[in-house]
Amino acid sequence: MHLYARINILNGRAVRLPKGDVREAISLDSDPVGRAVGWVRKGADRLLVVDLDAAAYRDTKNRPLLREIVEAVDIPVHAAGGVRSAGDVACMLEDIGVDQVGMGTAAINDQVQLWELCRDYPEKIFVSLDVLPNEELATRGWTAGSGRYLEEVLIELSSAGVAGFHVQQANRNTLVEPSNLGILAAALQVVTEPVIASGGARDIADLISLRDLERNGRRLQGVVAGREITEGRFTLDEARALLGG
Template identity: 35%
Template sequence: MEILPAIDILAGRCVRLYQGDYAQSEIFDEDPVAVAQRWAEQGATRLHLVDLDGAKAGSAQNWPVIERIVRAVDLPVQVGGGLRNTDSVSSLLNLGVQRAILGTVAVEQPDLVAQLAQQFPGQIAVGIDARDGKVATRGWLETSEIQAIELAQRMATLGVAAIIYTDIQRDGTLSGPNLTALGQMVQAVSIPVIASGGMSSVSDLLSLLALPAPGVQGAIIGRALYTGDIVLKEALRAVGPGRWQDVPPDLGQTSLA
């Protein structure tokens, strides 16, 4: 399972929101580029970036920062936030971003998702952000009536590379991932699922390993890395090669079956 440090960018700074609330943002670093370099030096294999201003405005707002990050680290980077047309996705990928994450358009313009997945094979993921099981859009400011699993199944048929599932009510709370929802998600679709929201400890990461096959491909960690509740090197060691010897039997049994 891959560990993806999250870098959420608001007004050019690295922040974390509490349950997606822009009014409850906490600044962790004034320089997102330095943060990216720090995670790269500690062994990260991929970075997860979110343009929070872009998600709210519906268009790119922090691309100069994102471009500097791409140039500063020799790692694949995936980016979401405000990608709602072909030009924005194409421009982002031209910066050197490895994967673009679509959110709002998955609900409002599924045909566009299909077009982009065909145009950029392997480079389009869909971020499904759920509140009480229903998909939220437009920077989490609006909640639709579409169920998260229903949307994931629809997106899987369109050729997207992965689903990034975030439980909004867990995000930024250090309360642990929503294992029930994630278990249902991985069994509902045939494409990779990346878990996000609530990661608070290495034990949380180990609990993800116990999800039903095929399990989650990756886990995005945000606040816990910045508060020190999770140390990146320890997390990588826990879920990397040889991890099974460190997993308690009740956690490892399901995934090993």
């Protein structure tokens, strides 16, 4: 079970994003590359880098910075945020050199394109899903429901051959509440692809709950963390020892 260290980038800075709203972003570090290297030194075995400018404003100015991160570390870098087209995917995988690239709304809205991309880039495309408590998928920075629901979308996208699903409950600070664990359990129940809990573990007890979650003999493939480690809720060493990553 992997621990993904997450870096959100906005205007060239590493930021924290309360409740999915870029207008409320809190600056953490003016040097995302140094932050990425720091995660590796602390023992991270995966990085997830999210480009908030591309996601919110269709602005690709952070791509050179993402390339610097890829070149600076020797662990797999997964990237997401504003990836909407085949050109975006090609840029991320071929030009920048990330190991996997994530799509969100674009994967749901254009499933023909998703199928083609998964065919052209096997095991390279993952799908990020923000889920409301009633299992409706959220859009526009968690401010609205999409009218689509988790189980039906998972079934549709699973047949495309995606590399996995990053699942996050919108409008919550932790994934480890009964409704949140239920969403992750539902994902494990429906698909055979890897499912990653995208953030929200408050402490070691939460990590244990995520580690022990099981449906149909399947468990989560990983947990995404960032703020939880920088705030001292647990260390990377503690998390990796617990998760076996």
